[in-house]
Amino acid sequence: MKKFWKLAATAAAASLLVTACGGGDSSSDTTAPADTTPAASLDVKAAVVYLGVPDDKGWTYQHEQGILAAEKELGIEIKRVENVLDNADSEKVFEQLAGEGYQVIFATSFGYGAPMAKVAVKNPTTCMQWATGAKFLLTKDGGGEFATFDDVPKNLGTYFGAAEEARYLSGIAAGKATKNGKLGYVAAFPIPEVIRGINAFTLGVRSVNPTATVKVSWTSTWFDPTKEKQAAEALLDSGVDVLAQHQDTTAPGVAAEAVGAKWVGYNSDVREAAPKAFLTAPTWNWGPYYAKTIKAVAEGTCPADEYYGSMADGMVTLADPSDLVDADAKTMISEKAAAIIDGSFAPFTGPINDQDGKEVIAAGEKADLGALLSMSYFVEGVEGSPKG
């Protein structure tokens, strides 16, 4: 019985594909130059799953901006599914979306990975895209359920970007802004993504202020204004005069402004939240990736690679430094930004020592993507434990 349904579904999918192709052919017959007309309306069902709501002014908000841009570019409507907790229960949501015929599903939180992979196995024609994920984590060695890397379903891709590039640049602004050389960092979880960001920020800070330190406070939450504010206040009480953050709210900025400290935001250009504290913010631009991926799916392919965007391709950006950043620092930032984009500079270039003074990246060497994605040590200058 189950086989019959699978067959029927494949047949249905195939017939859809045929009609879709047929439609494409006839339209190119009637309209002469296909590339001059904008994609009027792509025939594809796409959905995005959010952990929170699109107006959080943080992570989800920034994805929503990308989705809106993709909708505009492709002339389609994308289904939003909001407030979906990223635990085993989210499997139901992915299953329902696949069942309703969505061809591509974007999942914008790390915790969706395992449930999504399960649904990907059962629905091989649905294209699954896991933000901030890494396929290694779905294998037995990475704590997942698939025996080897090759067993990870082929209809599952991951997407993320080198926020560390913008983090490094924001560190330059922060390193120039601090008066006492003590900086603070309100951080979510002790995972490579966050650790990498803290390290890149610290390297940026110390590139202009070699003895400065960055004190880390963990909150164990992505989005909790109260907790993040408390953590920020604790750091400020301990004497730091510049705060950075890996959190989805602007609470640390508000706390910094209240005591006259400076602040580096995250996710989106959040200067209006604390204009007297805001220096700059590493931000995301997801739109081009969403548009590109949906287009590929409409053409019948599922990008199943691990996409890692950068400043060069525009996925990672830095908000315009505010007037609180001096002209000297602004010049340094734009010079380094240009070097990062043309590939002549990378934040994680040796010699880099860890907290204990042990060399982790040799002089002249660049950390490769694998090393970046599994980073679990703090560099020299960070105060706190990378284990949480």
Added chain:
Amino acid sequence: MNLPFRLAFEQRTETPRRLAVMVPLLSVLAAIVAGGIFLFATGYSPFETYSNMLSDGFFSSTGITDTLGLSTVLICTGIAAAFAFQMNLYNIGGEGQLYLGMIGGAWAGLFFGDRLPGFVMIPVVLLVGAACGALWIALPAFVRARLGTSEIVTTLLLTYIGASLVNHFIYRAGSYFRAPNTLFPQGRQVPDSAMLSPLGDTTMYPTFFMVTVLAVFLWWVVRRTEFGYRIQVISDSPRAARYAGISAQRTTVQVMMISGALSGLGGATLIVGTFGRLDPGIVVLGYGYAGIVIAALARNNMAAIIVSGILFAGLRTGGDKLQISTDTPIHIGVMLQGAILLFALGGEAFRRYRVRVVRAQTATAQGAAQ
């Protein structure tokens, strides 16, 4: 304010049988109408929304199994709440006892690991979970029995401590419960022997049948056993119980511990099914709190909780799926779930009280007399 009439609520001495059936039905109907007006006013089709909610929650193949799967833990927390409520013991900390059941269940699963076969492992996980839930309420039960300390406050406060414990066990580096290899902090998966397979290609587990049998068994205990009789006497008249030589103290502790154990069992069902690990996400799902509503909907009748638990689960499943099956935002689904529950509970007032319209003349006459 001068209205031509006012409403007077008079307590009924006994509830007509007719009302016991009519009130819940009419309440749900009223909720549907009120929600429908709201949907219509905000530009959504009430008919389409409700039919989707119904089919997603009850009448589609994945809908009904998702609902029954979810109802498993909800029936547990429902009978847990009702078991205490029926003796006027307001254990509202079922949520916390559920966390402890999860912690205990996960511990048992990890500790006994592959040393025991599945048919031993599953009961062990469930029993350890239940025991941990009972332990979590032991202190509130004891101080309630001995000192009369409000169990409402103590059980609620312990819930927050329970939530912090779950977080601690997940996020602390090197925690026994934490998966060692994963980069993101998450619970360590219990071995396969400690997990049940779902029924076919669904999210429903055999534990559903276990909890329904348990609910019926408890119904029998309450109605037909000497223990149940003791509970009845104490809740009806503590003084009469004392004359009859029934120890209210001991029964209080017993009833509260059983209530805690049932919540803990609910937590353990999430280990043997669905989660298979300690999951910090559990602390925001509110299954324990839902049990309070489910018990109230069933008026603490153990067997009726099977029905109210399934209804509640269906509302939640259907409501949550609304944003995918239709264009209604998630908030509308949540709002409708809330409205239906609120009306159903509010309808209780009409069962207990007779509402009379008092004419204005009487009121003015009274005013004139003063």
